[in-house]
Amino acid sequence: MTEPHETVASLADEVIQGLAESRSALIYAPNTIGKTRLAQHLKNRDPDGVVLYNSFVEDAFTWDNDRVVLKMNPGSELLETIVTQGLDSAIVDNFQFFTSGRIEPRIDFENGEISFGIHTGDDGSTDDIKISRAEESIFVWSVYYSVLSEAIETLSDSPDLRSTDSYDQLTLAVIDDPVSSMDDVRIISVALALSNLVKRASAINLRFVITTHHALFFNVLFNSLRRKSDRAYALTKGTVDGWMLNNQPKDSPFSYHLGIVKDVQGAISANAIERAHFNQFRALLEKTANFLGHTGGWGELLIGPNAALVTKVLNLYSHDRFADIDATNVADEYKEAFKTEFEEFLKAFRWAAGA
Template sequence: MNRVIIYFMGLSLTGIAEQLKNNNKKVQLIYAFNGVGKTRLSREFKELVNPKHSEEEDNSPIKFLYYNAFTEDLFVWDNDLDGDENRKIIIQPNNFTNLAFGFLKEQGQDGNIANHFKHYTHSSITPKINDDFSEVTFSILRGGDDSINNIKISKGEESNFVWCIFYSLIEQIVEVLNIADANDRSTNDFDHLEYIFIDDPVTSLDENHLIELAVDLAQLIKNSKSEVKFIITTHNPLFYNVLYNELDLKNGYMLELQDDNTYKLTEKKGDSNKCFSYHLFLIQTIKKAIDSNNVQKYHFILLRNLYEKTANFLGYPKWSELLPDDKKLYYNRIIQFTSHSTLSNEIVAEPTEPEKQTVKFLLNHLINNKYYKESSK
């Protein structure tokens, strides 16, 4: 039977941060609604691990890195209102931007920022960072005279660009720290790093890229062999759910703001979907795609997720046991679209019309028979 355990009640955000630090876990995944205090929690946690007074010391070691709304605030648009031509993002210099760009350039990996940006947006937009890392311009490169320079990108694309800077940074840090002997590392700047705190990097991604980002982030965390610990907060149920499953976590948390303005952190064990009504969320998402005839590959991922969570909650050892009579046929069809090798590339073709009908049939099968009715009790 699933258990819900209330650990911390009536605490300040500082108290919640202290409890998270005392947990001493490799990964802690936290769900919270917007406005509850995820960003403030990241700041409180930073003060515990790396207070401002120590941060200001020139030779103080790097113990803490975080991504949150403050990270995005370091990137400000200059829209060239007079000429309306030279639009660019001005990068506000601080410890993070100096560290990120300097380290990536030193490692010869600064080009990864543009690669990640284009990967997650599937966009022809190419960012260009100037040599002293003070500004960024964006262009659509089409060859010849058809290229469009100095365009202004959307707020969502901008957020994704900033995330790609941070992701490129921690990707290289993980690789460096995976070298056990500090004397063999290309840099010792991160030898004392204790925590990486990530707050909602997915505010503007579509579901397909959101799943892809979650899978990639989970794989990066699993690749980390050092003592660095990760705390991830999000308001997005799908992002939470993909991370929870990809990381094979045994528990997650839900952060809540109470009526007296104190905070409660609830530990969720067992079926994370049941805790956050993910069954309903996934069903609504798949139904919407079916109704608009817009079923894509990632909807097979969501369908499989729904079957897995329902089977787990009901105690079935294999989710395939919930499939209709010709279980092997339907199992193979779902596996074709959801194997890990196809989560983040284009190896498998887009679903055909009969395959889209398979999604509808399997969803209705789960909803209309005893399995889902049992799990909804």
């Protein structure tokens, strides 16, 4: 077990040190533990050497409901790359691969927007389709995936044969939870494609840091990257001690949840409940619901007097894209409801730290 880290910079140092002997670091942690802060810090410490995917990349794209187009920020680093390298056709191909569908994006760089349609060349063609939130996530991922794939292919050539020197300084790909809103089939497709990129990149010494809160995504990547040169971790954050990066030897990170119980109980005792503890509670609920076969989902396991309020807050915090940055501000009303429901949950389902 490693020493605790009081700062993100110290945590990042440990991750980078581990990459000296491995080609990838796969990190599991619930939302608000610090994944986004870690990913952003790795980018900030080496802007030219890191190609980053996180929620801020997704923010470069916004939906215009009136015109039924996806607007893009032309100043985004990734978008500048796809323009200069002419990757629009690769993005379309990758989007259709990950969606296994007929929807085709049309990228208009001049106006900074993407429209979607089904183009069959006959009366069955349809323009101006409003894609789903999952498809939007896949499109943004396809942009990043296309740039990263092109970078790996380019760097595989000898320097004098490369078509561009734009990727020469890259040393690290940092990918923070790219599968939000995706269904299981697409999560598996993204994970398998990403594992192939990691394998291709090993020949050019490009390292990967991949963080996720999604157990299936972690599971598929873990099993696809089963080599001594790939390391897996579970990231925790104690109320007092700070971050801990623990080795994860199995493809299912759920033994980690026993530590969550102890951490949350400590936060309750110290009256130091943060947003991270709400997301840890949700992870426990999801694990228990899956184990017991509750088809109605984890909400069925909240049985105390504040079940409705805690359900609402758990959904709110788990979908708050910036909760990882501002993870401490919790209303007193929410804290009291949290205490009640957490204690009821432990009693009803016999969870205990160390059990």
